[in-house]
Amino acid sequence: MYARIAEFQSTSKVNCDMIIAFFQNVMIPRNIKNGQLSCEVYRISETTGFVVSSFKNKADATKVMKIMADELNEVKGNTKIKLIEGERIFRIDQ
Numbered sequence: 001m002y003a004r005i006a007e008f009q010s011t012s013k014v015n016c017d018m019i020i021a022f023f024q025n026v027m028i029p030r031n032i033k034n035g036q037l038s039c040e041v042y043r044i045s046e047t048t049g050f051v052v053s054s055f056k057n058k059a060d061a062t063k064v065m066k067i068m069a070d071e072l073n074e075v076k077g078n079t080k081i082k083l084i085e086g087e088r089i090f091r092i093d094q
Contacts, residue, residue: 002055004065004085013046015078022075023051027068034067035060061085 010016020041028039036053043049055061072081 001088002058002061003088004053004061004083006051007082009048009080011078016047019075019079031064031068034064036064
């Protein structure tokens with residue numbers, strides 16, 4: 001299992017709402033069709049949040065990143081995005 005976490009910070013609540021709507025209606029559904037296993041979006045404040053994306057492996061994560069790279073650069077205009085990613089070591093569920 002491989003995960004990518006994208007922290008985002010928008011310049012306004014409206015801009016944040018727009019990026020979340022874009023993630024929900026365009027980017028994430030397309031990514032799921034192209035190998036992403038799951039995605040969760042969390043809001044921290046009116047202008048910040050983070051996205052947790054899961055993939056089978058790093059190759060699938062890289063493939064999806066290539067598909068969305070241009071759009072991600074466009075979105076970065078009004079939004080700061082910081083990416084971290086890596087292999088899952090373990091998971092504990094109840």
